[in-house]
Amino acid sequence: MSSQLPPQESIASVRARRAHSIKWRRYGPDILPAWVADMDFPPPQLALEAGIALLNSGDTGYPSPDLVTNYEAAYRAWALENFGTKPNTLRTVADVVAALRIIVLATTDPGAGVIVMTPSYPPFFGVVQDAQRRLVSVPMRADGRDYRIDMERLESAATDPNTQAIILCNPQNPTGRVFTGTELTEIANLADRRGLIVIADEIHQDLRGPEVRHIPFSSLEHPSALRAVVLSSPSKSFNIAGLKVAHIELPSDPELRARIESSPLLPLSQATPLGLAVGAHAYQSEYGWLVEVRERIDENFALVSKGLGDLDCLALYDREGTYLQWAKIERLPPDQSAYSFLLEKAHVAVGPGEDYLPGSTSHFRLNLAAWPSTVEHLIERMHDALSSI
Ligand SMILES: Cc1ncc(COP(=O)(O)O)c(C=O)c1O
Structure with a gap:
């Protein structure tokens, strides 16, 4: 090559x-x-050229749905090839942080606790607080050179009946952990027992060291996976954060899904035509x-x-x-x-x-x-x- x-x-x-x-x-x-x-x-x-072609043709008005359909098809093929998974229904959005805010607002009640494991990508703190939810910070355990999920602390944070969701970042920013199937299943078990919604930010899914496998949370064979919302984007993988394209993988659970789909904020966060075109090409060919x-x-x-x-x-x-x-x-x-x-x-x-x-x-x-x-x-x-x- x-x-x-x-x-x-x-x-x-x-x-x-x-x-x-x-x-x-x-x-x-x-x-x-x-x-x-x-x-x-x-x-x-060549991915950039897919965007340049749009600009050169002056086709810069409101996009037709085929750009979204094309992007979604490209991502589905990517997910199948790279993770062996068939994602649920997708909704394209401008970026992951905007999507996270929409999901927290749509799936939890005002004042509800939302767990964030620390150290954490800083905007998670702001998203929870700006949404008028209660930030429940749960430190991970630093074991020598390694970070581990502290299941005991998570368990006790989740016992509060007012705690409704956990934001899971996998691969984890900033520690660089990629959680194993066993760790994800432990989170899934906890979420199931305590009725928590897992909101999984998997934006770093394509960036892994040798032999490291990423397991999308939605691919777990577990009841919690049916209620999970997964967020991702080609923006980290292909360095196109400024082009504004990301997607939400909706949960299978019909009630949760309806809550997200009826969010008045969802139509306000649109992926750009440039982001959709470049992102689709990247997933298809790069x-x-x-x-x-x-x-x-x-x-x-x-x-x-x-x-x-x-x-x-x-x-x-x-x-x-x-x-x-x-x-x-x-x-x-x-x-x-x-x-x-x-x-x-x-x-x-x-x-x-x-x-x-x-x-x-x-x-x-x-x-x-x-x-x-x-x-x-x-x-x-x-x-x-x-x-x-
Ligand atoms: C874990 C995580 N989520 C979200 C983002 C930002 O994504 P976006 O630009 O799509 O909002 C970043 C950027 O560093 C990140 O590390």
């Missing part, structure tokens, strides 16, 4: 090409950005691009482990999925967080730990979807700074 990615791109070239990206624009030119979750790799060229990207990302994790793994002030947690390295700095200087230390001393911008794990300033999240030369610079800068601790 011919290579679909250029072999390398310099930091200066990425910075110039990504002139309108928040990742590269938030900080000054002396800072190397490794924070927000998008990739420095350009999306697959598996090879994704495989190359995954290999690059795996190599980057190996580089980081080799370059920073020997520092005894740094804990790097094992990653199974996503392109995000979750980490912790021990013995930080007083009044410094991992984020401020790395920004000031290494000139690297990471995701601040406290955003994902309120109260923890020693953790941070590093985005490794970058060219190897960028990652080597990151390692060098971080190694120099951390060696001084």
